[in-house]
Amino acid sequence: MQTNIIESYKKTHLGQQANDILRSCVHCGFCNATCPTYQLLGDELDGPRGRIYLIKQILEGKQPTEKTKQHLDNCLNCLNCETTCPSGVQYHHLLEIGQTLAVKEVELPWRKKILRQLILNVMPYPKRFNFFVSLGVSMSAFLPDKLARLLPKDHKQTLYFEPQTRSRKMLLLYGCVHKAISPDIHQKTSQVLDKLGIELIDENDPGCCGAMTHHLQAEPQTIEFLKKNIDSWSESIEQGIEVIISNASGCGAMVKDYPRLVEKYLGKESVYYEKAVRVAAVTKDISQILSQEDLSPLTLDSKYKNIAYHPPCSLQHAQHLPEIVEQILASLGANLSPVQDKHLCCGSAGSYSILNPEISEQLRDKKLDHLQNNNADVIATANIGCLHHLQTKSKIPVIHWLQLIH
Numbered sequence: 001m002q003t004n005i006i007e008s009y010k011k012t013h014l015g016q017q018a019n020d021i022l023r024s025c026v027h028c029g030f031c032n033a034t035c036p037t038y039q040l041l042g043d044e045l046d047g048p049r050g051r052i053y054l055i056k057q058i059l060e061g062k063q064p065t066e067k068t069k070q071h072l073d074n075c076l077n078c079l080n081c082e083t084t085c086p087s088g089v090q091y092h093h094l095l096e097i098g099q100t101l102a103v104k105e106v107e108l109p110w111r112k113k114i115l116r117q118l119i120l121n122v123m124p125y126p127k128r129f130n131f132f133v134s135l136g137v138s139m140s141a142f143l144p145d146k147l148a149r150l151l152p153k154d155h156k157q158t159l160y161f162e163p164q165t166r167s168r169k170m171l172l173l174y175g176c177v178h179k180a181i182s183p184d185i186h187q188k189t190s191q192v193l194d195k196l197g198i199e200l201i202d203e204n205d206p207g208c209c210g211a212m213t214h215h216l217q218a219e220p221q222t223i224e225f226l227k228k229n230i231d232s233w234s235e236s237i238e239q240g241i242e243v244i245i246s247n248a249s250g251c252g253a254m255v256k257d258y259p260r261l262v263e264k265y266l267g268k269e270s271v272y273y274e275k276a277v278r279v280a281a282v283t284k285d286i287s288q289i290l291s292q293e294d295l296s297p298l299t300l301d302s303k304y305k306n307i308a309y310h311p312p313c314s315l316q317h318a319q320h321l322p323e324i325v326e327q328i329l330a331s332l333g334a335n336l337s338p339v340q341d342k343h344l345c346c347g348s349a350g351s352y353s354i355l356n357p358e359i360s361e362q363l364r365d366k367k368l369d370h371l372q373n374n375n376a377d378v379i380a381t382a383n384i385g386c387l388h389h390l391q392t393k394s395k396i397p398v399i400h401w402l403q404l405i406h
């Protein structure tokens, strides 16, 4: 694609990066075919190719409008278009640049501004988030149905399983919302790994991986999370941690992207860059661990007969591990129901379901139709965001796939 980036952007590293990405796009439109928002809204500007055009226009000097920003913000960041693109266009890097520029130029409507601030100041902080969830649960009878449905059905602080001391030690990424809405996933992770002879070490400073703030273009906050986590996890690596485990694919995808983000925000010469490379290199999704182990000590829960598995975009498109969970479950004897359009996003997408509820709910309902077909009696997935989002409307239980294993 021909570009004519204005001088002020051309001089910057991000401007040059954006120019290279724009030039790699041949404008074929294959990506539109797998874009959930294009399929739903039918507007070229709500597909990847249209968004690439909008970002090109900003970089060429056109003032972004509220509408431009809305088309960019309608993007789920699901990366389905990147999986489809034959030219290897790094769409999400370009989107990040476009959204950062649009945020600087376009004032948000007040309702969205408040919501954004609430998300940024509550969700990435486990104690604050837990406080609001507890408050919501205690007042759920008085809340509108739509809000009450967002609350966890079983809100309790369970004790973590105490494993035997093992010679193999791995560090668990706690994440920011797990403890408040699904502590049992961490407990199950610990139990499963213990059976495989692996001790799970609690993260000394549990908090957010930075994905939430990063996707909302809150740069200083994201940098703070990056530095804090890289320092803390580097220390754990030096103490002999074999792997940093993620049981939420959204967090795993973010941590694996740390080197690029550190380079972007702090530069390759920063002391954090080498450390970020080391942290990302030892970060693995729990499925990557299980796929390398002898699984004979594990058995499948016989409670469910037909499992419908939903592969989160952050696992299939960002971490490029599309079939890994299904292969593990199949090797344990699971009966997996066929699911139509597995490659499409469920509409959860981090804070998207809060900021863009109309699109998010339509995608969720479509996804649930496909998952609940073929006599499935449970839905399993690999990311807490998808799990919680699907749970708000599902007729059958929605669980983390690890919860199918004993």
Ligand code: SF4
Pocket (backbone or CB within 6 Å): 024, 025, 026, 027, 028, 029, 030, 031, 032, 048, 049, 084, 085, 086, 087, 088, 089, 091
């Ligand atoms: S992003 Fe890729 S698939 Fe989409 S129009 Fe550009 S080259 Fe084609």
Ligand code: SF4
Pocket (backbone or CB within 6 Å): 034, 035, 036, 037, 038, 046, 047, 048, 051, 074, 075, 076, 077, 078, 079, 080, 081, 082, 091
């Ligand atoms: S990231 Fe997903 S929603 Fe965004 S343009 Fe690509 S396919 Fe569409």
